[in-house]
Amino acid sequence: MIKFKEYIKPKTIEDAYNLLTTKNAEIIGGGAFLRLSNRKIDVAIDLIDANLNFINEINDSVEIGSMVTISEFEENPVLSKLYNGFLKNVSETVLSFQMRNIITVGGTLYPKYGFSDLITALLVLPTEVYLYKSGKFSVEDFLKTRLEHKDILAKIVIKKENLKTSFQYIRNSEYDFSILNVAVSKGNEVKIAVGGRPAVAQLAYKTMQFLHGKDLNEEIIKEAAKMVSEEIPFADDIKASKEYRKKVCEALVKRALLEVM
């Protein structure tokens, strides 16, 4: 079990950042994942009082503070309707409602867990990640960037666009992690993300380029699904082999593309 000597609830993100960078400290979001580790840290910085629990609809965007819990994607009137309930549906696949009431947006995105369902979904939406010190990134760039220093995820901003979306996953049981997950969005362009590879989700750039300017039909979808399974790198882990993931990927991408067609 995790052990810490001091527990602090800063009132601002600035105070939290100063603590984080001057001590052997760690940010606590919901604490759901962190509590499973047996690390020893000097200072636990709980962001609960740092005014990061906000959901604001501003023109064509929604900004979501890092301390907003995943259950808000089901409960909040704005978030639950965003992209016709796409993120609501994705969130509902994560554990139980009690756990989703604890798990935060910051704790989900910042650590870039490979099994994350929400990261895969956000990769196909126009989403920006705001870090307190390092500034603004697209989710795509944030996932690729290795930060040189500790930072704090302040908020994400999701732009509203006219996109059709689909999320597909496979897992051994309802409360287990995804063995593989796939998200697709279709507006003028098609975006395809694959996560649980088991590494963190990534976009299928070659296949997205192949689909550029094409109308989707069953033949093209079949070809594209195969391309994704060949383009994305998979690996073995305790849950599945890389060959299994490759096969499942083709089937899930096909299903997702048919859904947005």
Ligand SMILES: Cc1cc2nc3c(=O)[nH]c(=O)nc-3n(C[C@H](O)[C@H](O)[C@H](O)COP(=O)(O)OP(=O)(O)OC[C@H]3O[C@@H](n4cnc5c(N)ncnc54)[C@H](O)[C@@H]3O)c2cc1C
């Ligand atoms: C048993 C279990 C099963 C799970 N199953 C799934 C699943 O099926 N699908 C899925 O998508 N996810 C799953 N998750 C992961 C979950 O969605 C969250 O990613 C995870 O719990 C972390 O969220 P948290 O708010 O509890 O963060 P914490 O546990 O508090 O923190 C996790 C890490 O993020 C850092 N952190 C937290 N907030 C910030 C911030 N604002 N800025 C910078 N760093 C920050 C912490 O320092 C820590 O290193 C599961 C988690 C658990 C515990």
